[in-house]
Amino acid sequence: MDRAPGLSVRLKLTLSYAGFLMVAGALLLTAVWVFLLRYVPDRAMLINPDDRPTGGVFPIRSVLLGVFAPRAFAVLAFLLVFGLVGGWLLAGRMLGPLTRIADATRLASTGSLSHRVRLPGRNDEFRELADAFDTMLARLEEHVAEQRRFAANASHELRTPLAISKSLIDVARGDPAQDTVEIIERLHTVNTRAIDLTEALLLLSRAGQRSFTREQADLSLLAEEATETLLPLAEKLGVTIETSGDIAPADGSPALLLQLTMNLLHNAIVHNLPGQGTVWVTTGVRPKTVVLTVENTGEKLTPQLLSTLTAPFQRGTERIRTDHEGVGLGLAIVNTITQAHDGTLTLTARSSGGIRVTVELPRAPCPPTGDGSGN
Ligand SMILES: Nc1ncnc2c1ncn2[C@@H]1O[C@H](COP(=O)(O)OP(=O)(O)OP(=O)(O)O)[C@@H](O)[C@H]1O
Numbered sequence: 491m492d493r494a495p496g497l498s499v500r501l502k503l504t505l506s507y508a509g510f511l512m513v514a515g516a517l518l519l520t521a522v523w524v525f526l527l528r529y530v531p532d533r534a535m536l537i538n539p540d541d542r543p544t545g546g547v548f549p550i551r552s553v554l555l556g557v558f559a560p561r562a563f564a565v566l567a568f569l570l571v572f573g574l575v576g577g578w579l580l581a582g583r584m585l586g587p588l589t590r591i592a593d594a595t596r597l598a599s600t601g602s603l604s605h606r607v608r609l610p611g612r613n614d615e616f617r618e619l620a621d622a623f624d625t626m627l628a629r630l631e632e633h634v635a636e637q638r639r640f641a642a643n644a645s646h647e648l649r650t651p652l653a654i655s656k657s658l659i660d661v662a663r664g665d666p667a668q669d670t671v672e673i674i675e676r677l678h679t680v681n682t683r684a685i686d687l688t689e690a691l692l693l694l695s696r697a698g699q700r701s702f703t704r705e706q707a708d709l710s711l712l713a714e715e716a717t718e719t720l721l722p723l724a725e726k727l728g729v730t731i732e733t734s735g736d737i738a739p740a741d742g743s744p745a746l747l748l749q750l751t752m753n754l755l756h757n758a759i760v761h762n763l764p765g766q767g768t769v770w771v772t773t774g775v776r777p778k779t780v781v782l783t784v785e786n787t788g789e790k791l792t793p794q795l796l797s798t799l800t801a802p803f804q805r806g807t808e809r810i811r812t813d814h815e816g817v818g819l820g821l822a823i824v825n826t827i828t829q830a831h832d833g834t835l836t837l838t839a840r841s842s843g844g845i846r847v848t849v850e851l852p853r854a855p856c857p858p859t860g861d862g863s864g865n
């Protein structure tokens with residue numbers, strides 16, 4: 491922002507110190523003068539050594555004023571110089587930390603986020619500000635690194651289908667005798683995968699923007715809808731789905747919450763035991779929240795692996811099914827949607843294998859009862 495040049499804070503503080511010192515000095519000198527006026531008589535009779543009045547009068551006050559005034563001005567002049575010099579040094583010392591914080595801010599604005607203020611000393615307002623600034627820089631640095639990792643991963647994932655398409659086209663171009671039907675079929679698969687990935691990325695970005703309108707969305711209905719849609723896949727993979735629970739009205743976007751439920755259920759089906767898996771989908775109501783739990787049988791997962799799964803492009807170490815070519819965005823989307831709804835996502839490893847995913851969301855406000863009592 492362009493601002494008109496002004497006095498520096500150091501100069502303003504210096505002038506305030508000096509001004510205050512001058513006012514205090516002037517008050518003190520006035521007090522002394524008032525005291526003198528009160529206790530020193532205006533004039534005195536001149537007397538001889540033999541104690542007889544000479545008839546002459548001595549003007550004590552005017553003599554005193556003649557002596558007092560120049561000294562008072564000297565004291566005030568000294569206080570002014572003392573106030574200016576002392577104030578300048580003191581203000582410099584007090585504002586030192588601020589200069590360090592300003593330097594760090596300037597560095598950060600040029601893109602260097604690794605610099606920290608790290609003010610030494612005991613806690614005070616400046617240290618508090620510097621520490622808060624350091625914490626903000628650390629968060630920002632982490633966020634930027636995460637964004638870079640995300641962009642690199644996304645580009646990598648998008649490049650793979652494009653590279654496969656290119657080599658398929660090259661093969662077809664180089665050898666016209668090739669079976670084009672097979673090549674077109676493979677191109678179609680690769681292309682679908684690229685579209686799915688792009689759509690997942692778009693969804694992730696839209697959900698993160700929190701630009702949806704909130705309305706009442708019953709999680710139990712969404713769970714039923716997701717189960718119905720994914721039942722053919724579950725049957726194909728030999729997985730049983732058990733859905734139960736109460737009406738759970740969440741406050742949010744029905745479309746995004748359906749996506750969240752679908753992703754969780756899809757994961758529970760495809761990352762399950764082959765041929766004998768079970769998935770339990772339950773919904774519940776708490777005083778201020780509603781809960782969706784998706785639990786499935788499966789391989790045992792370590793807590794360390796579990797804590798990394800919600801990061802974008804993170805897949806489990808071993809693929810249980812090679813025919814499910816996931817990109818590792820499903821749980822990242824669930825996490826983003828949950829956060830956009832001010833909810834919490836919890837992943838717990840089941841002792842017998844598989845995981846339990848719990849999503850807790852704010853409960854929708856109760857609709858008006860309509861009994862007319864409010865009128
Ligand atoms: N219900 C589950 N049971 C066991 N493992 C799971 C479950 N859900 C997720 N995982 C593990 O977490 C990883 C990340 O899941 P995520 O949904 O983010 O990606 P994905 O399923 O591999 O790919 P996609 O982007 O298609 O969803 C999976 O690869 C899997 O290893």
Ligand SMILES: [Mg+2]
Nearest residue numbers: 757816820821
């Ligand atoms: Mg998934």
